Amino acid sequence: MQIFDVALACWLGMPAPLCVHSKTCGRALLLENRIGTMLPCNVIVQELPSGKVEVAAIDPAASMQAVDNPELGEVAVAVRDKLESVIEGLS
Numbered sequence: 001m002q003i004f005d006v007a008l009a010c011w012l013g014m015p016a017p018l019c020v021h022s023k024t025c026g027r028a029l030l031l032e033n034r035i036g037t038m039l040p041c042n043v044i045v046q047e048l049p050s051g052k053v054e055v056a057a058i059d060p061a062a063s064m065q066a067v068d069n070p071e072l073g074e075v076a077v078a079v080r081d082k083l084e085s086v087i088e089g090l091s
Contacts, residue, residue, distance in 0.1 A: 027075055028064070028072055028075045028076070028079075031069055031071050031072055031075070032067055032069050032072060043055060043056070043057045044056045044057070055087050055090055057083055057087070059080055060076045060079045060080050060083070061073070061076040061077050061079075061080045063076075064076040
């Protein structure tokens with residue numbers, strides 16, 4: 001149900017309430033209704049045995065290549081760039 005709410009909000013030109021990437025991911029949902037399974041909505045944060053903290057996420061550009069929709073390429077790159085920027089900023 002949440003994916004429907006996000007897609008509807010984006011379709012109506014409203015900000016999607018669930019995600020910092022809503023502008024780009026919301027567009028991806030409009031282009032491909034099942035793309036939600038490939039978006040970086042889940043980020044892993046874990047403490048390693050060394051005491052360091054690891055932050056990891058899926059590369060949306062790599063995962064979206066499996067979908068035959070050329071318009072998703074620019075969306076995937078935009079999401080990846082933002083995600084990389086955030087993760088790098090944690091260092």
